[in-house]
Amino acid sequence: MGYRLSSVRHGSLGSSPPASDISGRPPTTSFVVAAVRDESGLKARSGRLVASIGSTLELSMKRATQVSARAGRSRFRKTVAALAAGAALSVASVGVAPATAATVTETAGHRPVPVVYDSDLDFDDASTLAFLCQAHKQGRIELRAVTVVNNGIGTAGRSLTHARTILRKCGLPRVPVADGSPTGVHQAPPEARETFERVLTGALDDADQPDQPSALTAAQLIARSVLSSRDPVTVLATGPVSNVAAALREHRGVAQRIASLYMMGGAFDVPGNLFGSTTGGFDNTQEVNLWIDPNSADFVFKTMPAGRVRIVPLDATNHVMITQAYVDRLGASARTVEARLVHTILTQPDLPPLIELDIMFWWDALAATSLVLGPRDDLVQYQPRRVSVVLDGASSGRTIDSPDGTPQLAGYTADGARFEDTFTTTLNGGRHQLGQR
Numbered sequence: 431m432g433y434r435l436s437s438v439r440h441g442s443l444g445s446s447p448p449a450s451d452i453s454g455r456p457p458t459t460s461f462v463v464a465a466v467r468d469e470s471g472l473k474a475r476s477g478r479l480v481a482s483i484g485s486t487l488e489l490s491m492k493r494a495t496q497v498s499a500r501a502g503r504s505r506f507r508k509t510v511a512a513l514a515a516g517a518a519l520s521v522a523s524v525g526v527a528p529a530t531a532a533t534v535t536e537t538a539g540h541r542p543v544p545v546v547y548d549s550d551l552d553f554d555d556a557s558t559l560a561f562l563c564q565a566h567k568q569g570r571i572e573l574r575a576v577t578v579v580n581n582g583i584g585t586a587g588r589s590l591t592h593a594r595t596i597l598r599k600c601g602l603p604r605v606p607v608a609d610g611s612p613t614g615v616h617q618a619p620p621e622a623r624e625t626f627e628r629v630l631t632g633a634l635d636d637a638d639q640p641d642q643p644s645a646l647t648a649a650q651l652i653a654r655s656v657l658s659s660r661d662p663v664t665v666l667a668t669g670p671v672s673n674v675a676a677a678l679r680e681h682r683g684v685a686q687r688i689a690s691l692y693m694m695g696g697a698f699d700v701p702g703n704l705f706g707s708t709t710g711g712f713d714n715t716q717e718v719n720l721w722i723d724p725n726s727a728d729f730v731f732k733t734m735p736a737g738r739v740r741i742v743p744l745d746a747t748n749h750v751m752i753t754q755a756y757v758d759r760l761g762a763s764a765r766t767v768e769a770r771l772v773h774t775i776l777t778q779p780d781l782p783p784l785i786e787l788d789i790m791f792w793w794d795a796l797a798a799t800s801l802v803l804g805p806r807d808d809l810v811q812y813q814p815r816r817v818s819v820v821l822d823g824a825s826s827g828r829t830i831d832s833p834d835g836t837p838q839l840a841g842y843t844a845d846g847a848r849f850e851d852t853f854t855t856t857l858n859g860g861r862h863q864l865g866q867r
Contacts, residue, residue, distance in 0.1 A: 542572040544659045545801070546652055549794065550582025550618075550669030550719075551589035552626040553775050556596060556633075558668060558794040560768040563600035564857055565802050574663065575606045575655040577648035581614035581722055582669035585627045587641035595636040600767055606655070610648030611672035614723040616826070619706025625780050633775040648673040653681035662689035666801055668794035670719050671695070675726035678733045685733050690805065694797040695719040695727065696743035696829035698815070698840060703744060713824040717744050720819060721827030728819035731836045739838040741817065742797035743829065746810050746841035750792040750849050752776070752785050760854055769857040792853070796844055799852055809848055812839040 549555035580586035816835030
């Protein structure tokens, strides 16, 4: 997930220069959130939210100077060749059955796209998983596996439990799950983990569910799900890409069997979104997912074949802000388990004050919706870029154009109104015109 919360010391929860801290529970914490919108229609705004009941936890932070200078962008002119799905690709099955295949209904003229979803499972990822469950039921995708990366904003152990709860509530308990990658290069803010753990435990009502480790590592499950599929698989990654990198590194042939990798991460021509108590010393030119594990992100860009990675960076997600008006519309129209679940998540006590400050975005859900609609759909508009990741120093985790970078596709804008319509309609069991694949 990407953030624009900005602490008075660093970063932001979503897209903008200032930073913020998610230090606590609405009735038990004091924190200050500052939000500044970017130039593309996002209006500058800041707010102070202070609430306290019982014990208090106060995190005071200083705003970091934003670095807005951008290095010159090198663009390559050739159009990336379209991927021929399934061309001369075959591999023996290694024993991972298609997830709840009986529930997948093939639409006339359309075979469900096999999908593996990897995330750090906080509120936005949880909402995205509900969306994917509904898309699976409609036969638009085949959700083969769900994996959780433990070095992101979600809480290790609990995130895997939450994934199982969501799948069970959505009627897909047989979808395989696994977790992995407990550490990253940079540590995620612990106060963010506490906040979103409260949100998900409250929304999912699974506090009494014991955390059970997975039989496979996330990297193993990703590899087996990809290699056992009759068709090349699309991977969606909406957290640090440590699990994906491990699968590519440890299992030969996985990269060639991935038709597309959709990644929520990065920031090219907009400021970064670092936030919280662990981000001191960085310049906020980077998006939080790639900042947590820049080495894995750079490895993935270099290892995946050219043109197969579709990056959904802050440049695109800045156009899909979560608003209270949208939350209200979703609540009024919700008629499926998935739609009601997303509404329940968005109305947990921690979230409405943050939504009111215009600092929450549909980071991960935009990437998932782009995937479901298909690569020829223009909900997110992509352009080719030679992508590299800065590994060290104050800009560690920053995505840049580099002559030595791998040609991949990066989103630069998105249609916010169309996203809301498509996301809501799909959650409620309706169907938009499928993008041509």
